[in-house]
Amino acid sequence: xxxxxxxxxxxxxxxxxxxxxxxxxxxxxxxxxxxxxxxxxxxxxxxxxxxxxxxxxxxxxxxxxxxxxxxxxxxxxxxxxxxxxxxxxxxxxxxxxxxxxxxxxxxxxxxxxxxxxxxxxxxxxxxxxxxxxxxxxxxxxxxxxxxxxxxxxxxxxxxxxxxxxxxxxxxxxxxxxxxxxxxxxxxxxxxxxxxxxxxxxxxxxxxxxxxxxxxxxxxxxxxxxxxxxxxxxxxxxxxxxxxxxxxxxxxxxxxxxxxxxxxxxxxxxxxxxxxxxxxxxxxxxxxxxxxxxxxxxxxxxxxxxxxxxxxxxxxxxxxxxxxxxxxxxxxxxxxxxxxxxxxxxxxxxxxxxxxxxxxxxxxxxxxxxxxxxxxxxxxxxxxxxxxxxxxxxxxxxxxxxxxxxxxxxxxxxxxxxxxxxxxxxxxxxxxxxxxxxxxxxxxxxxxxxx
Numbered sequence: 001x002x003x004x005x006x007x008x009x010x011x012x013x014x015x016x017x018x019x020x021x022x023x024x025x026x027x028x029x030x031x032x033x034x035x036x037x038x039x040x041x042x043x044x045x046x047x048x049x050x051x052x053x054x055x056x057x058x059x060x061x062x063x064x065x066x067x068x069x070x071x072x073x074x075x076x077x078x079x080x081x082x083x084x085x086x087x088x089x090x091x092x093x094x095x096x097x098x099x100x101x102x103x104x105x106x107x108x109x110x111x112x113x114x115x116x117x118x119x120x121x122x123x124x125x126x127x128x129x130x131x132x133x134x135x136x137x138x139x140x141x142x143x144x145x146x147x148x149x150x151x152x153x154x155x156x157x158x159x160x161x162x163x164x165x166x167x168x169x170x171x172x173x174x175x176x177x178x179x180x181x182x183x184x185x186x187x188x189x190x191x192x193x194x195x196x197x198x199x200x201x202x203x204x205x206x207x208x209x210x211x212x213x214x215x216x217x218x219x220x221x222x223x224x225x226x227x228x229x230x231x232x233x234x235x236x237x238x239x240x241x242x243x244x245x246x247x248x249x250x251x252x253x254x255x256x257x258x259x260x261x262x263x264x265x266x267x268x269x270x271x272x273x274x275x276x277x278x279x280x281x282x283x284x285x286x287x288x289x290x291x292x293x294x295x296x297x298x299x300x301x302x303x304x305x306x307x308x309x310x311x312x313x314x315x316x317x318x319x320x321x322x323x324x325x326x327x328x329x330x331x332x333x334x335x336x337x338x339x340x341x342x343x344x345x346x347x348x349x350x351x352x353x354x355x356x357x358x359x360x361x362x363x364x365x366x367x368x369x370x371x372x373x374x375x376x377x378x379x380x381x382x383x384x385x386x387x388x389x390x391x392x393x394x395x396x397x398x399x400x401x402x403x404x405x406x407x408x409x410x411x412x413x414x415x416x417x418x419x420x421x422x423x424x425x426x427x428x429x430x431x432x433x434x435x436x437x438x439x440x441x442x443x444x445x446x447x448x449x450x
Contacts, residue, residue, distance in 0.1 A: 012264030014108030018056035035241035052234035056257030056358035098219025126182030132362025135164025189435025194365025215262035245386035246325035257358030261366030290438030307342035325352030
C-alpha cells in the first residue's frame with residue numbers, strides 16, 4: 001500500500017459507450033445483463049478479407065454528430081457538426097471524432113463534479129487523457145491524397161496535425177475547459193485508460209494538482225480493427241452478443257470495440273468541504289512491467305508483482321475484482337490464476353465488463369473504471385456473460401516445471417465468476433488492466449462511507 005500524501009476522491013464521470021446515450025443508459029443496459037456488441041456492417045462489407053465482423057462500435061449519428069466530408073479529398077472529414085451544440089465550432093475544428101468524445105465526456109464529468117469555472121480554469125486543475133492509437137480517419141485520406149493521388153499537401157486543410165497528434169484528446173479538452181494546470185497524455189496500449197487515471201491520482205496525492213480530468217479514449221476506426229484482425233486475435237464464429245466470453249472454454253479472441261471514459265478526481269478534503277458527492281475514494285494505484293521481454297504473452301509473475309505492489313502486506317481482499325478479461329485463451333487463464341494466487345479463492349467475486357461491450361482498447365481502463373463506480377452505485381456485481389463452461393483440465397503452462405502458481409484448473413473457481421448480475425454489498429473494488437509490451441496497471445477503490 002502507498003503511504004503518505006493526500007486522499008483522493010472521484011467526484012464525476014462521463015463517457016461514450018456503444019449503443020448508449022450516456023452514463024445512465026449505459027448503467028441500465030449493463031445491469032440488465034445486456035450485450036452492447038453487434039455486427040459492424042462497415043467491416044462486414046469487406047467480406048472474407050476480414051475474419052471478424054463484430055464490434056462494440058459507436059457511430060456519429062448515435063451521438064448526434066455529423067461528418068461533412070471534404071470536396072477536395074475523398075473521405076476526409078472536413079467539418080464535424082454537433083447537432084446538440086455541446087462543443088463550440090472552434091473546438092470541433094481541431095478535433096477528430098475521439099477528441100470530440102473526450103470533450104463531451106469531460107463536460108458531463110465536470111458537471112457531475114460540480115466544479116465552478118474558477119476551479120476548472122485554475123493552475124491546480126489538470127487534464128490527463130490518452131488513447132491507444134487513433135487519428136486514422138484523419139490520416140488515411142490525407143496521406144492517400146498526397147502520396148497516391150499526387151495532390152498538394154494543403155489539399156486536406158491545415159488541421160491534419162492537431163487532429164491526429166498523440167495527445168489530441170488531452171489538448172482538445174484542455175482548450176475547451178481552459179485549465180491552467182497539467183495537460184498531458186499517457187499511452188500504454190490497453191492499460192492506457194487506467195494508467196491516465198492512476199497518474200492523475202498521483203498528481204493529486206502528492207500535491208501537484210488539486211483536481212484532474214482523467215481517462216481514456218479509442219475512436220471508432222476500421223484501421224484499428226483491421227490491425228487486430230491481421231493478428232488473428234479477434235473473436236469469430238459466434239453471434240454478436242455471445243462473441244465476448246471471458247473464461248469460457250470456447251473463447252477464441254476479443255471483440256474490438258470503441259468508446260471513451262472520463263472521470264474527475266479531486267483532493268478528498270477539498271471535495272468534502274464543498275459538499276461534493278464522492279463516488280469513490282482511490283486507496284492505492286500501482287503499475288509495473290512484466291520484465292520478461294515478451295511483447296504479447298501475459299506474465300503470471302508480472303501480475304503477481306502487480307498485486308504485491310498494490311496491496312503490500314495489508315491483507316485486503318476486495319469485494320469485487322474487475323478483471324481485464326479480454327476473452328483470449330492465454331490471457332484469461334493467467335489473469336484468473338494470478339488473482340487466486342494473490343487473494344485466495346473465497347470472499348470476492350470477479351467481474352468482466354468486456355463480456356458486455358468488448359475491448360475498448362485505449363479506453364478500456366477508463367470505461368471499466370466507470371463500470372466499477374456504477375457497481376458501487378447499484379450495489380450489484382456486473383457479470384462475466386457467456387462464461388457458460390470453464391475448462392476442467394490444467395492449462396499447458398501449469399504443467400511446466402517452473403510453474404509455481406495454483407495447480408487447479410479454471411473450472412475449480414466457478415464460484416468466483418458470476419454469469420449474471422447479482423446484488424451484493426460492495427465496499428471495495430480492484431480494477432486491473434494490461435497492455436502490449438508487458439505493461440500492467442491496478443487500482444484499489446472504496447465506497448465513501450464517511
